[in-house]
Amino acid sequence: xxxxxxxxxxxxxxxxxxxxxxxxxxxxxxxxxxxxxxxxxxxxxxxxxxxxxxxxxxxxxxxxxxxxxxxxxxxxxxxxxxxxxxxxxxxxxxxxxxxxxxxxxxxxxxxxxxxxxxxxxxxxxxxxxxxxxxxxxxxxxxxxxxxxxxxxxxxxxxxxxxxxxxxxxxxxxxxxxxxxxxxxxxxxxxxxxxxxxxxxxxxxxxxxxxxxxxxxxxxxxxxxxxxxxxxxxxxxxxxxxxxxxxxxxxxxxxxxxxxxxxxxxxxxxxxxxxxxxxxxxxxxxxxxxxxxxxxxxxxxxxxxxxxxxxxxxxxxxxxxxxxxxxxxxxxxxxxxxxxxxxxxxxxxxxxxxxxxxxxxxxxxxxxxxxxxxxxxxxxxxxxxxxxxxxxxxxxxxxxxxxxxxxxxxxxxxxxxxxxxxxxxxxxxxxxxxxxxxxxxxxxxx
Ligand SMILES: NC(=O)c1ccc[n+]([C@@H]2O[C@H](COP(=O)([O-])OP(=O)(O)OC[C@H]3O[C@@H](n4cnc5c(N)ncnc54)[C@H](O)[C@@H]3O)[C@@H](O)[C@H]2O)c1
Numbered sequence: 001x002x003x004x005x006x007x008x009x010x011x012x013x014x015x016x017x018x019x020x021x022x023x024x025x026x027x028x029x030x031x032x033x034x035x036x037x038x039x040x041x042x043x044x045x046x047x048x049x050x051x052x053x054x055x056x057x058x059x060x061x062x063x064x065x066x067x068x069x070x071x072x073x074x075x076x077x078x079x080x081x082x083x084x085x086x087x088x089x090x091x092x093x094x095x096x097x098x099x100x101x102x103x104x105x106x107x108x109x110x111x112x113x114x115x116x117x118x119x120x121x122x123x124x125x126x127x128x129x130x131x132x133x134x135x136x137x138x139x140x141x142x143x144x145x146x147x148x149x150x151x152x153x154x155x156x157x158x159x160x161x162x163x164x165x166x167x168x169x170x171x172x173x174x175x176x177x178x179x180x181x182x183x184x185x186x187x188x189x190x191x192x193x194x195x196x197x198x199x200x201x202x203x204x205x206x207x208x209x210x211x212x213x214x215x216x217x218x219x220x221x222x223x224x225x226x227x228x229x230x231x232x233x234x235x236x237x238x239x240x241x242x243x244x245x246x247x248x249x250x251x252x253x254x255x256x257x258x259x260x261x262x263x264x265x266x267x268x269x270x271x272x273x274x275x276x277x278x279x280x281x282x283x284x285x286x287x288x289x290x291x292x293x294x295x296x297x298x299x300x301x302x303x304x305x306x307x308x309x310x311x312x313x314x315x316x317x318x319x320x321x322x323x324x325x326x327x328x329x330x331x332x333x334x335x336x337x338x339x340x341x342x343x344x345x346x347x348x349x350x351x352x353x354x355x356x357x358x359x360x361x362x363x364x365x366x367x368x369x370x371x372x373x374x375x376x377x378x379x380x381x382x383x384x385x386x387x388x389x390x391x392x393x394x395x396x397x398x399x400x401x402x403x404x405x406x407x408x409x410x411x412x413x414x415x416x417x418x419x420x421x422x423x424x425x426x427x428x429x430x431x432x433x434x435x436x437x438x439x440x441x442x443x444x445x
Contacts, residue, residue, distance in 0.1 A: 002193075003190075005125055006127050006193045010090075010196045010200060011196070016090050018043055018092040020092065021043070022042040022049055024342075025165040026042065027042070027063050028167060029095065033200070033201055035071060038076070041079070042080070043083055043117075050080060053068065053079035056073065061340055061341060083121070091127045092128045093128075094118075094128070096111060096132050098280070100279055106280050112142070122158060126159075127160075128158065129160075130143060131165045133219070134215060136215040136219070136281075137212055139215065140186055159190040160211070161184060161190045161194035161211060161214075162185075162211035162215050164217065180202065180204035181198045181204070182206045182218070183198060184210050185210075192207075219277055219278070222273050222278060223294075226277075226298045227295070228263040229266070230299075232250065233266070233302055250262050267309045267426040268309075268347030271337065271345055271346075272342075278299065309445070310351060310358070313360075313403060317401055330402045330403070331362060331363070332411060333348065333365075333404060333408050334349070337406060339408055348372075352374075352378075355381075364389065365388055365390070369388060371385060372385060372386045391411070396416060397419050397420075400421060400422065401421070402424070404427055404430075405427075407428075413434055416440075417430060418440075421441070425442060425445065430442060
């Protein structure tokens with residue numbers, strides 16, 4: 001039986017694991033497999049990334065260089081662009097991107113490309129696991145028929161499962177090994193073998209009855225965040241009108257020990273997951289004639305936050321008898337969240353673009369992002385790239401307005417309050433004491 005063969009290989013440490021896509025998800029996972037004694041091969045289309053892995057040089061913040069070096073030098077991990085080597089892998093995990101098309105429909109072309117490479121080499125005795133976030137049904141409806149086209153049979157010849165990734169970049173508390181992993185196979189054997197694989201690298205595996213359940217669970221998790229952040233953002237807009245501090249309201253509500261979970265407002269959603277994943281669910285819902293209204297509403301509220309931030313800048317400048325047009329605006333933090341080097345879907349792009357379209361002279365400072373490119377929808381202002389500026393006294397004093405878009409911990413907020421004229425704080429980065437002592441005018445989201 002294929003299941004027993006694969007489980008035996010995993011248990012004995014002889015299983016060879018292939019990880020397709022060595023990004024934020026795939027690289028930490030491949031390193032973890034190697035750390036736990038399996039031989040891992042990373043498959044990349046980006047030859048620069050493959051070469052970097054093979055030199056033991058990490059390009060992902062959450063993967064310490066020492067761990068990568070150790071995995072590579074012990075010959076438990078190597079990366080390749082040669083997909084022919086997939087034939088030698090017993091377990092193959094797909095960790096490729098799942099973006100949206102311009103129409104906000106799922107773009108599973110990367111999954112299809114990876115699955116196409118597997119299909120060409122699929123052989124008896126392999127377990128394939130999809131990790132990329134996607135709509136319920138992708139594993140069963142798309143991957144399974146592709147693999148069975150080769151004449152091989154599920155369970156008899158190969159196994160197929162879905163297991164969503166939950167990595168939280170920049171979170172030092174939760175890493176690959178201590179985040180419970182949900183696993184759902186296309187068959188019970190597939191679930192069991194995939195659970196055995198992840199059981200090697202994570203402390204807790206939660207098996208579910210199907211791949212669809214696992215796919216839906218991931219989308220529920222991220223939709224839950226998008227909807228609750230939408231609620232917090234709506235609350236922030238309301239509190240602004242009421243003259244109440246939203247964060248104080250949320251902190252007070254969060255003292256309730258049951259039935260409440262704190263979510264905080266911000267300048268808009270960012271990253272590769274929360275702004276995109278709910279669309280995978282609403283798209284699937286529409287296929288079944290169902291309109292997912294919470295998702296639509298959260299998207300509407302969250303996507304208006306950058307515009308709201310620009311409005312706050314305009315109001316602050318107006319108080320000083322200045323116009324946005326011609327003002328110098330310094331954006332602090334452009335990564336989509338604190339202390340990481342990732343600008344994907346960052347609201348900073350939209351905020352800067354909107355400010356520049358109104359004639360502001362925008363500069364930015366981000367200790368993690370040296371250069372910012374504007375593409376696609378963020379080019380209303382011609383999309384000239386920007387480079388991070390040093391936070392010198394002159395830069396701070398010269399800005400008509402500083403906007404805290406991302407609250408990186410390396411920024412000296414006390415100095416910011418002392419030297420700036422006007423600050424728009426979208427993250428509650430300035431505590432009450434700083435605000436009280438500040439010479440700058442401060443507007444909170
Ligand atoms: N980043 C996160 O925080 C996070 C968290 C949970 C889930 N996810 C999901 O995990 C998946 C991967 O996300 P990510 O953030 O790691 O993306 P990423 O862009 O960081 O990495 C994907 C990698 O796959 C490579 N790639 C693309 N097509 C390929 C192919 N055909 N063969 C081999 N390599 C290929 C790319 O070059 C890139 O290095 C997505 O579905 C995402 O939604 C991401």
